[in-house]
Amino acid sequence: MNAPLRRLAIVAALLFAALLTSTTYVQFVAAGSLNSRADNVRSFYKEFGQPRGALLVAGQPVAESVPVKDSYGYQRRYPAGPQYAAVTGFYSVVYGTSGMESAAGPTLSGNSNDLFYRRIGDLITGRTPQPPSVQLTINPKAQQAAWDALGDQRGAVVAMDPSTGAVLALVSKPSFDPNRLASHDTKVVKQSWTDLNKDTTRPMDNRAIAGREYAPGSVFKVVTSAAALSSGKYTPDTLLPGPDKLPLPQSTVPLPNDFDGPCTPSGQISLLEALQISCNTAFGSLGMTLGEQALQQQAQAFGFGKPLSIPLRVSESVFPVNLPQSSLAQSAIGQFSVRVTPMQVCMIAAAVANHGVLMKPYLDEATVGSNLEVMSRTQPKKLAEPISSDAAAQLTTMMQAVVENGTGTRAQIPGVKVAGKTGTAQQGPGQPPNAWFTAFAPADNPKVAVAVVVEDGGSLNERATGGQVAAPIAKKVIQAVLGQ
């Protein structure tokens, strides 16, 4: 009976070999994919049990992990709370992550592929790995100014450096306190989550880049102007018809101005003046002359319809297609179904400011180590060249006229040339308009481009215009960046 016993031993050996193989498969070969599965709470706990890098603004944390004595070991704190919520997002044991907490997650947790060699180094030297922090591009003064100036009004502010694309301010209101969502008390987290989702003002929408999209109203006239100048058939002095009301083909309702009467007594108005006083009839007729394709191409050149990650995901702005002439006239003044994010509007101003070159907006300035030594820095990147530098110079002159002597005079800053454009986007009968303002300054050497939207007329309600409500906010942000 010994021969079959020996063969039985071989069978037993094969059984153990199968187990060694399957165990190796689970713990080594498939471990990575198992660990990264969405329903694997263990990876979640593991992540929460580790220190996590901070999000820094000018060297100060706006999100940081502090050691605590509970089952997780570290608590995420947001010292500035709601003011930076649109940037930081939250880091919740129940609802996961959002904002930069999500976009920069792999870096903050030290798991980014870019940190591979550093991890190897840590392993060899036995050094306790310290996850890197992410330095943000936000200018704290500009952020504070935007936050304060927006006050209790709903809306958003975006500011960026036109020459690099670095985002200097990103505010969305109403906001929420990420500290409550980062609590380790799941009851508190669930309650505040429920409250935030029930809130009809939608505090968790990031109005600056996503969630809620707005009709741009007259700020879109900058795009229409750009399309006109780019066509080569127009200069700022070209005369356009500017009647009291513009009759629309296939429509019984004509396109009116925001004010009573024609744009000039003669009924003819230059392109520059039309932008300066925001003449709807002139731009409506200009849009119909230029045609859908020209406007569509110009809008796309500025970034409409293209996905963008800063690295927060920015919703795509929309310029409609297959328009009848009447709708094209309305689209040319930023009404009908044109939809934009404040980030997109800011990019338009930034491209004009930067001699026609659009830089890719970004929030992550650098990855820094525990002693703030820079490990990697984001290189500014050119995104597109939507207009020529000549057209940009002409548009700058036109937008300066808006602030100097047009609808945007409330954005004037003594000693600084400001170029801007107002917008008062109608939302429908009985609903107050959304007030817009976009600007850049100084006009001759731009340091900052801004876009402001105030929902439902803000404090002025239905009497609101972009010039009255939004322009002063843009002014405050510009002053903060320029150090005035």
Added chain:
Amino acid sequence: MALVTSIVPRTRRNVELLLLILAFAVALGAYALVGISSGEGVPADIGAVGGGLVLLTVALHVVIRLRAPYADPVILPIATAINGIGLVMIHRLDMGRHQRFGVAQAPRQLIWTALGIAAAAAVLVLLRDHRPLRRYTYTAMALAIALLLLPLVPGLGQNINGARIWIRVGPMSFQPGELSKLLLAVFFAGYLVTARDSLSLVGRKVLGLQFPRGRDLGPILVAWLASVAVLVFESDLGTSLLFFGLFVALLYVATERTSWIVIGLTLFLGGALVAWQLFAHVQVRVAIWLQPFDPHNKDRAYQLLQGLYGMANGGLLGTGLGEGRPNLVPFAESDFIFASIGEELGLTGLFALLLLYALLVERGLRTAIGVRDGFGKLLAGGMAFSMALQVFVVAGGVTRVIPLTGLTLPFLAYGGSSLLSNWMIVGLLLRISDSARRPAPDSEPAVGLADTEAVTA
């Protein structure tokens, strides 16, 4: 098929003692580590708990010295090491569990360990020779079948985790299948050693394989029906596979006819296939096994997935004792202790553990080869191979080699019945190995002759 085996008549008891000290070092070191990683430092009761374990095992060692001096020196240290690691893991899971959820399980396991070791000692003291066991062949069969059917008795049987292999009497729950494994090994060995001639010599040849006569097929059909009944009524593939595998293996060893393996495997696969088509709970098990990530199986595959995630979390080196989250897995201390070890001690720890089991099985099979009587060969071979099968069924279920079953890892998993019967197996293996390695009385060597060569059948 005569074979020349070298038999070393040295007792090797000091080797056993040395290996035992190693096993203590592993278990007590692990116990200290759990305390340190929890932030409480080396446990204050390490002396008492460790001392107790040392005292018990050393007592068994002394019994071996007195009653089975030639017993295999590796079996006891391996069982002690695995039992110790299991105790530490169960203690560690106790610490990870919130106080209000149930009582601590480690102290209970410690008591069962003590009872198990005492049972092994009792086997060695009461059973001076394994051969008389053969007289109880049919008693063992009757008892085994009774125990197997016990969970089916209404009011007594417990449906735990989808399988009906538990009985509950008052506060005590018991897995009778564990004990019937031992009894069946006795029965199979006793039956086959008698019937081997008729099973192996008569029959006709088909395709080069010697097939038995129709009437000789009786026993294998009975065993097959019994295992299919276990599969269907207790919905436990593990026990079914274990018993039938054990029977076929011993049939093969007894008759040396490959045809039995062909017949056995065909019958088992056929039975399993039919059961899979007929019974919903078998289909569920298979579905979980094949598609654990399917959203449709989300709740049913929860335990398996948590186990896999735990093992993946452990990776190559493990999180370290007390540093992982094995408590996330349901039944982390019993059915899924393999995954718990994998999480905290890593692939490295599981390899060490599997090698310990493999070594234990190898020592058992070596005992079977070494012992002179057919009954002893079959009994030792059966017990050793059933250990291998059981480890395969459990660990294979956790790592998705086969569908998940309700069996537990010998010596490691929480459970009194399992500990008790496995320590009794250790007692029996020690007893048989003693007679395997003891110089044959009829060839008692002349004084001064150290090694003896014995020819065994």
